[in-house]
Amino acid sequence: MTATLHILPTLDPKAGGVSQAVKSMIRYTAGNLLRHEVLCLDDPAAGYLKGHDFIIHALGRGKTSWNYHSGLLPWLMKNLPAYDKVIVHGLWQYQSFAVLRAFGRSRNADLYVMPHGMLDPYFQQAKGRRLKALRNVLFWSLVERHLVNSADALLFTCNVEKVRARQPFRPYRPKREEVVGLGVARPLPFQRSLEDAFKKACPRTGGKPYFLYMSRIDRKKGVDLLIRSYIELKLSEIDLPLLIIAGPGLDAEYGREIKMLAGGDPDILFPGMMSGDAKWGAFYGCEAFILPSHQENFGIAIVEALACGKPVLISNQINIYEEIEKAGAGIVEDDTFSGTLAMLKKWLLLNQIQKEDYAFNANNCYEKHYSESMAGQKMLSLLKTN
Numbered sequence: 544m545t546a547t548l549h550i551l552p553t554l555d556p557k558a559g560g561v562s563q564a565v566k567s568m569i570r571y572t573a574g575n576l577l578r579h580e581v582l583c584l585d586d587p588a589a590g591y592l593k594g595h596d597f598i599i600h601a602l603g604r605g606k607t608s609w610n611y612h613s614g615l616l617p618w619l620m621k622n623l624p625a626y627d628k629v630i631v632h633g634l635w636q637y638q639s640f641a642v643l644r645a646f647g648r649s650r651n652a653d654l655y656v657m658p659h660g661m662l663d664p665y666f667q668q669a670k671g672r673r674l675k676a677l678r679n680v681l682f683w684s685l686v687e688r689h690l691v692n693s694a695d696a697l698l699f700t701c702n703v704e705k706v707r708a709r710q711p712f713r714p715y716r717p718k719r720e721e722v723v724g725l726g727v728a729r730p731l732p733f734q735r736s737l738e739d740a741f742k743k744a745c746p747r748t749g750g751k752p753y754f755l756y757m758s759r760i761d762r763k764k765g766v767d768l769l770i771r772s773y774i775e776l777k778l779s780e781i782d783l784p785l786l787i788i789a790g791p792g793l794d795a796e797y798g799r800e801i802k803m804l805a806g807g808d809p810d811i812l813f814p815g816m817m818s819g820d821a822k823w824g825a826f827y828g829c830e831a832f833i834l835p836s837h838q839e840n841f842g843i844a845i846v847e848a849l850a851c852g853k854p855v856l857i858s859n860q861i862n863i864y865e866e867i868e869k870a871g872a873g874i875v876e877d878d879t880f881s882g883t884l885a886m887l888k889k890w891l892l893l894n895q896i897q898k899e900d901y902a903f904n905a906n907n908c909y910e911k912h913y914s915e916s917m918a919g920q921k922m923l924s925l926l927k928t929n
Contacts, residue, residue, distance in 0.1 A: 546578045551632035571915035610636045619645035634661045657698040660840020662708035683712045700725040700841045703862040726918030727846040733827045741824025745814040753785035755829035760792030765835035772884040791816040826851040835883040849909040854901035856886045870908035
């Protein structure tokens with residue numbers, strides 16, 4: 544049996560898509576003579592660690608933004624011989640240094656690094672990230688380049704991510720680059736209970752049609768562009784669906800800015816983070832899913848919308864935009880105010896038959912590119928290779 548160890552900072556679903564991606568990978572490659580375990584820096588008593596059918600080694604929370612943990616390197620030195628494959632998920636954390644040191648002393652397993660978009664040039668170029676960009680240059684020089692260039696392979700979720708990862712840092716000489724994709728579980732078919740759960744979580748919809756944004760309320764996501772564009776269209780007296788902005792982060796500074804920008808507009812609703820039946824009810828009930836993000840490596844929520852047969856209106860800074868645009872599963876524009884406005888206008892000009900075509904293509908796009916069976920074949924091929 545092949546034993547694979549996944550190393551990541553946290554399995555907390557609120558921390559972003561990496562934790563969900565890892566759990567998905569483990570699910571769709573389970574069995575088949577493979578054993579998966581996870582090493583993370585979480586509180587062992589954390590509720591989100593309960594109920595998984597794989598072993599979790601939670602060492603406790605790290606310290607500082609680098610997530611330093613004094614027990615990580617000793618744990619690796621002691622336990623690495625038990626694994627055939629090791630996958631490091633994400634960069635710029637102490638885990639990179641610890642893995643590099645541990646493998647420098649004993650290398651009996653294949654080492655893979657999956658950046659999850661963290662080598663995207665956006666993070667070196669975005670306004671407000673100057674200090675973090677300088678920090679990354681230093682960390683690259685001291686640690687990350689050695690990890691990236693010594694790993695047996697770098698793993699990417701899509702081709703655009705692979706190409707963009709080559710741009711920001713030198714020397715960049717990975718031994719292999721593999722696009723392994725990422726599978727997202729197909730949701731249960733629509734049923735009335737999902738709609739009821741959504742209405743309970745967001746009662747002010749009143750059965751009206753709505754656009755859905757569902758992600759963290761974060762500056763990177765372009766939520767301000769969406770709200771400004773929506774308000775601009777309302778001023779033109781265009782008949783618009785409601786706009787639902789669902790996700791965590793409303794209590795943070797940017798979240799408060801977003802609510803002020805909405806100005807109490809009764810057609811812009813903020814139900815907070817939704818999960819379970821309410822989340823799926825929101826997907827199934829929306830007219831279209833919208834994410835005008837400035838950078839998105841994959842966008843699990845986008846794929847979940849496609850799996851529900853919903854068209855997606857997204858920016859061209861989302862790395863899976865090429866597959867979506869080619870499939871006719873959504874509308875793609877620039878991550879600017881004018882681009883977001885154009886995206887909404889294009890959708891509103893469609894007739895009902897055209898909208899149904901987009902919905903049909905959305906489901907086909909999911910099946911072809913993002914189903915768990917498709918991604919599972921690629922990952923199994925990698926993990927079974929000796």
